[in-house]
Amino acid sequence: MSFDVPDDLRYLESHEWVRVDDGTARIGITDFAQDELGDIVFVELPEVGDEVTQEEDFGVIESIKAVSDLYAPVSGEVLDHNEDLFDEPELVNDDPFGEGWMLEVELSDEGELDDLLGPEAYDDQIE
């Protein structure tokens, strides 16, 4: 089975993606991750104004199979979280890179991006 791995994103080994646009990092989980988890039933995210730290957990995702921690690909202050996921957690299954996004974070250290996997390296990891 092959999974979507968009070229314009960077990835954490624990299957989170980040898209940086003008100093703002949007964060979610990958197509592979949503498929592994199965039907998502609950997502717990930090509040706006909270700080997240690279490679530390920022929230919890629950599917009918498992409960998993979510890890932050980058550090920074939370500018926004996707409230739609509270009522429609299935958005993560339907559109993990689009409407299923989770957080927007003000990137505190652009250098952190160098620690992340590129699309090819991530693709290799999930093969």
Place this chain on the structure above:
Amino acid sequence: MSDDERADGGRRPATYDQARWTRGDEYEPLLSEKHGERVEVDGPLPDDLTRDELELPGPSEPELARHYTRLSQMNYGVESGPYPLGSCTMKYNPKFTEDVAALPSAAVHPDRVDERAQGILAAMARLQDYLGRIGGMGAVSLQPPAGAAGEFTGILVARAYHEHRGDERSEIVVPDTAHGTNFASAAMAGYDVVELPSGEDGRVDLDALEAAVSEETAALMLTNPNTLGLFERDIEEIAHVVHDAGGLLYYDGANLNALLGQARPGDMGFDVMHFNLHKTFATPHGGGGPGAGPVGVREELAEFLPTPHVREREARSASDGASGERSDPRAGGGEYEFYEPEHTVGKVHGFHGNWLVLVKALAYIARLGDEGLADASAKAVLNANYLASQIDYEVPHGPFHHEFVASAGDQDAAAVAKRMLDYGVHPPTTKWPEIVDEALMTEPTEVENKQTLDDLAAAFDAARRDDDETLESAPNRTTVRRIDQASAARNPRLSWQALDEE
């Protein structure tokens, strides 16, 4: 023409589908929907605390009798057929144990003084002694009310031990294949959990263990045979590594059914363990009801056990860590007494634990005796191995003991399980442990005969031959059909009243 009428003008007969009739697409209504009767409520309580009226079902007695009989038929238990739910040890609970627990003399008020409850105390002491000998442990507390509560208590004992020595430790090491309760018990006791990755053979990897253990390690929690049914052959080495670091070795009694009379956790180097009476010793699986998860410790840790603890007066020795004070000053005589262990972790349950559960386990142990218990384990291992040899699914890890984990391969293990319901048997545990793809974790226990095991194997193989479409629509022969788990979790309706909200 309505659904209820046939082409010949006659009415279509109802079909009784397992426990509930259906007529066309119509299902037998819920009890609350039958002959409702509105009753006015008028009581002495203030109006804002009471309802004005209440809808009560008003079926006739035979209707009510049928309703409850059908409900009982909608259930599936070990008294309906094989129940090979891996890691759960769903053995049959012999009825004589219920008889023993129902004896009027077994019902004693927990506040009765020691000297007037000598029979109960003697029975408790005897069970402590049996369990201690089975586990190779120096002392046993019967107080914890469930397996997970036993784990938590055992970890509290380990913490008290370290603290008493002035040795603050912050971590508990747990293998990645361990039961979820291990992680939870360690976290509840205030420890950070260090997850230990399994080796490729499904056992503890000694190098990984060396790397995980440190002077912060309070304990390693392990079950043996492990979740794959594999015996941890390096257990003495493992004990050595943990003890060298100053940690304790904790035995999760989940898989003790493989060891009865064959090997003892205490002899392997384990310091603390819990017993799941509902698994190994044939007391009812709770479903939230009263249970018991006694904790055994080696002699040196006895002074930390929960209070009160039972002992034989004559057997009191300097090494048992007792304060020497009786729990009730009015208690003058008798051979047995409750006492408070010197550095007790306190109480983990009211009074002395769930006594009527304990007495069932005592009855079971006493009836089987040493030979019977050893035979139960041997047959549990034989049955698992025979069943595995008869099914077409691959079993990647071995040699295994009382349970095995088959792989459903390209099939969805959960769908296979649902399909097995159609073949009239309870399916195995699915999708866990994750070390096996699409895991079918299977534990037939010692109670099944060869014919039943053959039937069970036939159910596995029939599901293996079914195509994906058939599997995905299963089950089709059960009262309740495929449940939409995602909707159930996203929009839980937790009472019958919520049915009206849609």
